[in-house]
Amino acid sequence: VLMYTDKIEIVSPGGLPLGVSKEEYLKGYVSVLRNPTLGNVFFRLKYVEIFGTGVRRILEAYRNADVKPNFAISDNAVMVTLPSVEYQIPLDVDEQAVLEVFAANLVLASSDVSAITGFSRAKTIRLLNSLVEKNKLVKGGKGRGTKYSLT
Template identity: 50%
Template sequence: MALLESKDRELKVSVSKSFLKTVSAYANYRTGSIIFGMADDGTIVGLPDVDKDCLRVEHMVHDFIDPRPRYAIEVDSRSGTMTLTVFEGPDKPYLYEGKAYIRNDSSTTKADPLELKRLVLAGKHMSFDQLPADNQKMEFGSLKQRLHDRLGVDRFDRNTLRTLGLTDADGQLVNAAALLSDSNPFPGIDIMRFGESTSEILERARIGGCSVLDQLDRTIGIAERNYTFEKVTATTRERSERLPLDALRETLANAIAHRAWDVPATITVAMHPDRVVVTSPGSLPSGIEREAYLAGGLSVPRNPTLATVMFRLGYIELFGSGVPRIREAYPEGELPPRFDVLDASIRVTLP
């Protein structure tokens, strides 16, 4: 079976400067290979002088990629092909002629300004929630109350914020603190409750301007009002759910903890009679594949400071356990939840 181009494989008939864009992309985002002497359809055409081209590739990577990435070259003298494997590196962004590149399926494109900012942060081993917040005057009544109720913390001061990682080395409040503050400036949660069709809107709520923890609790409150009912018999009164609210709570908590907060978009919650659909901005973080995400047990938190605070407060469990816990909330034999990893968002459908 012929090799074809993919996200982690590029095929080149000959050596030209265009391959350097893909070197940048692989060093920035994920390890991949470039095979020289092979056509786009996988046909081996060979290089006229594979040893000479090997030296050319080495010199071009050294001369044009900054900083220099880690790579390996394997030459097949019989077929006249050469495989350049470029390893994802820690010193991002890796630039070709001053520009960073990203690999999309089987094509390589220039990283947009937002992606470049993310690469710069990754190179500093930082995340968006660890950057200094724009506003340094914040109140934390909601967080203070939850620390008291859930962890028995009676004293709340600057030392508490530092212990939670909500200040940086200079004592500045970070974005994670802003998200947990009473006047959180970031986009909130947009809720729409539909009738039998999406053209029939029964209720609309936009929750924002408050701690993400309050946003979570208020959203669950709306769901409880619409998806719970009581079964009454002659001797008992039982509360029942039309969908597992534990699954919704876990979905919302994970959406808040792991969404892309550098994107000015809300988390959307679409409530239908037979399902709830939660869509959070941002696809999977760099370093985690769809299969690993769905399997659970592996997590690269996009917002480690926020996620750690939510973990301490009991809103989320161990990193990487969200998807399994959502699935476990559904009894065997019932329609399972659905997880869609899209280019710019993650969508969870809860029947």
């Protein structure tokens, strides 16, 4: 467990338990207690009321928040990033202008954002990457198929 000013990262080595798909995990359908000691500590501290509801409860806690949790799942680890709903990473004027383009929950390519904002291609990509790093946007696809959307 790593704690920062703007987020908490929880890393579980070993990936998902056998037989649990990424989709099932992200929807909170299946749960296997991987670390009984840590689970017991959280239970005793009353941070959890019941085992096996963590993902669903995380998603519910962030349902109306501007920031959303991130679940990075690989074969070797699961990392959950819980951004602070109180701490807001400051955005500069250009980042705010780019973010406003996505206000209608659009999914756009960098060329679309560049055309709307009037920024150069290089500046637009730099701003989009900065917003992805700050968990304001999600990047999907690769190469010419790369699209961006709100988190």
